[in-house]
Amino acid sequence: MPDPTRQFFTATPESVGQARDFALTTLSSWGLSARAEDIRLCVSELASNALAHGTAPGHGFLVKIEADDDFVRLEVHDSRGRRPAVRHPTDTDTSGRGLLIVEALSDGWGVEDRRPFGKIVWSRFKAGGDTMLTRSAAPAFTTSGPGPGLLVSLGAWTWPGTDPVGAGIAHILLAHPPGRTSHDTAEAIEARMRHTAESLGGLAGARESIPDLYGRLRVIGDRVLLRFHSTRYGLWLPAHPTWTELVTGRGKAVLLIGLDPLPQSADAARVDAFLDAALAADRLLFGLARIT
Structure with missing residues (x-):
């Protein structure tokens, strides 16, 4: 099984795209592609939430990805303890769908306390047809639009x-x-x-x-x-x-x-x-x- 990987991101607007790129680079190096599009979208939503609501002044957020033979697990760590809740926006609302997207695309998600402070919002994804032990030298996609x-x-x-x-x-x-x-x-x-x-x-x-x-x-x-x-x-x-x-x-x-x-x-x-x-x-x- 590949070793878990993580990266810290500063609280800047560019960090959401950087987090997506980090996730796709990681999945590509592990030879995982079946759920890459769903994971990329969830990284985007969770990183955006961390940037908007989870980072205290002077703090950023951390993205961690790990995989075993059955699941890929995505975690976004931030410094605030306030737990997010799923909203149900109307069709005319321009925001508030982030956790609905995560709920729809992942095979489970939740929130855990982070020591010494903050929280971890995680989601996991069944491996699909990928083999977790396969490594690939194929270049990663670096895009924030549809893959x-x-x-x-x-x-x-x-x-x-x-x-x-x-x-x-x-x-x-x-x-x-x-x-x-x-x-x-x-x-x-x-x-x-x-x-x-x-x-x-x-x-x-x-x-x-x-x-x-x-x-x-x-x-x-x-x-x-x-x-x-x-x-x-x-x-x-x-x-x-x-x-x-x-x-x-x-x-x-x-x-x-x-x-x-x-x-x-x-x-x-x-x-x-x-x-x-x-x-x-x-x-x-x-x-x-x-x-x-």
């Missing part, structure tokens, strides 16, 4: 539509495929898609004002790339002439993110039914993605 594993799995659909005044405008839908493992619960899928929305600049519900997402689209020849904040990875979108002409002509497209799963193989009729059901249940997020 490549999630991007590859997403379904993307594009079509020409109209805006509220009847003018033509391109549309894009992103959705997560149905769960393939026991880790892909409905809650985990929703958490991943909400994180994807945040990585695009923050999308809104159907009854809210649709936000502008500047610089999210880049047209390269006859192809269109969807870009995410603070990541070197992007998603090539399905393109066809009429749709691409609308993107380039208007410089924007309506972007929809589904919070429920949809198979990548879904045809137009199934996508239409998915959109109708998701809109009725308020399970779609909207944004106006603009060209760089």
